[in-house]
Amino acid sequence: MSLYRDSGVVLRTFKLGEADRIVSIMTRNNGKVRAVAKGVRKTRSKFGARLEPSSHVNLQLYRTRGDLDIVTQAETVDRFPNLRTDLDRFSRASAMLEAVDQLAQESEVNRRLYEMLVRALRTVADTESPLVAAGFFWKVLSLEGFEPFLDACVSCGGEPVVAFDLHEGGVLCQSCRRGRAISPEALALMRQILGGQLGAALNEPISAATNEVDHLAGEAMEHHLERRLRSLGVLGQS
Amino acid sequence: MSGVYAGPVQDLIDELGRLPGVGPKSAQRIAFHLLKVEPADAARLAAAIIEVKERVAFCERCFNIAERGAECSICTDSRRETSMVCVVEEPRDIVAVERTQEFRGRYHVLQGAISPIDGIGPEQLKVRELLVRIEAEGIDEVILATNPNIEGEATATYLARLLSPLGISVTKIASGLPVGGDLEYADELTLGRALEGRRAVGE
Numbered sequence: 001m002s003l004y005r006d007s008g009v010v011l012r013t014f015k016l017g018e019a020d021r022i023v024s025i026m027t028r029n030n031g032k033v034r035a036v037a038k039g040v041r042k043t044r045s046k047f048g049a050r051l052e053p054s055s056h057v058n059l060q061l062y063r064t065r066g067d068l069d070i071v072t073q074a075e076t077v078d079r080f081p082n083l084r085t086d087l088d089r090f091s092r093a094s095a096m097l098e099a100v101d102q103l104a105q106e107s108e109v110n111r112r113l114y115e116m117l118v119r120a121l122r123t124v125a126d127t128e129s130p131l132v133a134a135g136f137f138w139k140v141l142s143l144e145g146f147e148p149f150l151d152a153c154v155s156c157g158g159e160p161v162v163a164f165d166l167h168e169g170g171v172l173c174q175s176c177r178r179g180r181a182i183s184p185e186a187l188a189l190m191r192q193i194l195g196g197q198l199g200a201a202l203n204e205p206i207s208a209a210t211n212e213v214d215h216l217a218g219e220a221m222e223h224h225l226e227r228r229l230r231s232l233g234v235l236g237q238s
Numbered sequence: 239m240s241g242v243y244a245g246p247v248q249d250l251i252d253e254l255g256r257l258p259g260v261g262p263k264s265a266q267r268i269a270f271h272l273l274k275v276e277p278a279d280a281a282r283l284a285a286a287i288i289e290v291k292e293r294v295a296f297c298e299r300c301f302n303i304a305e306r307g308a309e310c311s312i313c314t315d316s317r318r319e320t321s322m323v324c325v326v327e328e329p330r331d332i333v334a335v336e337r338t339q340e341f342r343g344r345y346h347v348l349q350g351a352i353s354p355i356d357g358i359g360p361e362q363l364k365v366r367e368l369l370v371r372i373e374a375e376g377i378d379e380v381i382l383a384t385n386p387n388i389e390g391e392a393t394a395t396y397l398a399r400l401l402s403p404l405g406i407s408v409t410k411i412a413s414g415l416p417v418g419g420d421l422e423y424a425d426e427l428t429l430g431r432a433l434e435g436r437r438a439v440g441e
C-alpha cells in the first residue's frame with residue numbers, strides 16, 4: 001500500500017519461518033508496530049544487528065493490508081553495545097522492554113512512553129545505577145494514572161507511614177497498615193523518584209533500600225499489568 | 239475452520255496444519271496427495287515418523303540428537319579431541335560448525351539461549367551439565383559459539399563469567415563481515431567489531 005518512516009525502539013522479536021523475524025517496535029508516531037523483517041536471520045542480511053531488542057532505529061516500513069507491516073530499511077540512532085555484554089544491564093533493559101511491550105497498544109500513539117523508554121535505555125547504558133528500571137516503572141505508572149500517594153497515610157492522613165499497599169495505592173501508617181512494610185530509606189527514594197528528583201535517586205549506590213524500591217516497582221508494574229513480568233527474576237541473582 | 243471433510247481426512251489435515259510453515263491450504267494439498275499415493279509410500283512415511291520419535295533422543299553427553307540411550311556420533315568418534323568443547327545453542331548449529339571442517343573437538347548443546355523476556359534463564363539450559371563435563375572429561379578449552387544476537391551474547395557473557403574462574407581457556411567465536419558482502423551495507427556493530435578484531439597482514 002504505502003511506505004512510511006518512523007523511529008522506534010525494538011521491544012521484542014519472534015522467529016518467523018526460515019530466516020525472518022517479526023519485530024515489535026515502540027515507534028514515535030505510530031504507537032506499537034508489529035512488522036516483518038525479512039531475512040534478518042541470514043548472516044548477509046542488510047539489517048544486521050540493527051533490529052535486535054533494545055535497538056533504537058530509524059525505519060522505513062511498508063504498510064500492508066494485514067496486521068503486519070514490512071520493514072524495508074533500518075538505520076541505527078542509538079546502539080547500546082554494553083547491554084550485550086553486561087548481564088545486569090541486559091536484564092534491566094529486558095524488564096523495561098517487556099513492560100512497554102505489554103503496556104503499549106498497537107497503532108495508539110504514545111510519544112511520552114516512547115521518549116521515556118529511549119531515555120531510560122540511554123541511562124541503563126551510561127550508568128551503573130541500580131534504580132533505572134524502578135525509576136522507569138514508577139514514572140510510567142504515573143503516566144498511566146497510577147501514581148502512588150506517598151505524602152502521608154492514604155487512609156487516615158496520619159504519620160509516620162510504615163507500609164505500602166498496591167490496592168490502596170499508597171503508603172499507610174502503623175494503625176491502618178496493610179500490604180508490605182517499607183523502610184524510611186526506601187520511602188525517601190520513592191519520593192525522590194516521583195517528586196522530580198529522579199537524577200538524585202539514580203546516583204544512589206546499590207543498597208537494601210534500592211533493592212526494596214526495585215522490588216516494589218516490579219510488583220507495582222505487575223499489579224498494574226495484571227500479569228507477571230518474566231524478565232524479573234530470571235537473572236535476579238547473577 | 240473445521241470439518242468440511244469426513245473424519246479421518248479432516249484429522250489428517252488438522253495434524254498436517256500444525257507443522258511449521260504449513261497453512262490450512264498446504265495441509266489440504268498434502269492430505270489429498272497422501273490419499274492418492276500408493277499405500278506402501280504412505281506407510282513408509284508413517285513408519286519413518288514413528289521410528290524417529292522412538293529411536294532418537296538427545297545425546298547423553300552433549301545433548302546433540304542421537305539414538306535413544308546412547309551418545310551421538312561425534313561423542314563416540316575416537317578421532318575427536320576430548321579436551322576441547324564447542325558450546326552451541328541448538329543441534330542445528332553443530333551442523334553449521336561441522337561444515338567448516340575447522341573444529342576437531344566435541345560439542346555441548348545448551349538447547350536455547352538466555353532470554354529473560356521468554357522466561358528462559360540459565361536453569362532452563364544445559365549449563366549445569368556443561369560444568370559437570372568440564373570436571374569429568376578434563377576439558378581445558380571451551381569455545382563459545384552461541385548466536386551473535388542479543389540473547390546469544392548474553393548467554394556467552396554468562397558462561398564466560400561462570401567458566402573463567404575454573405582456570406580453563408574460554409574463547410568466543412569472532413564476529414565480523416560475511417565473506418562476499420559489501421562494506422557499505424555492514425551495520426555499525428558488526429563493522430565496529432570487525433575493526434576491533436582486525437589482524438596483521440603480511441609477515
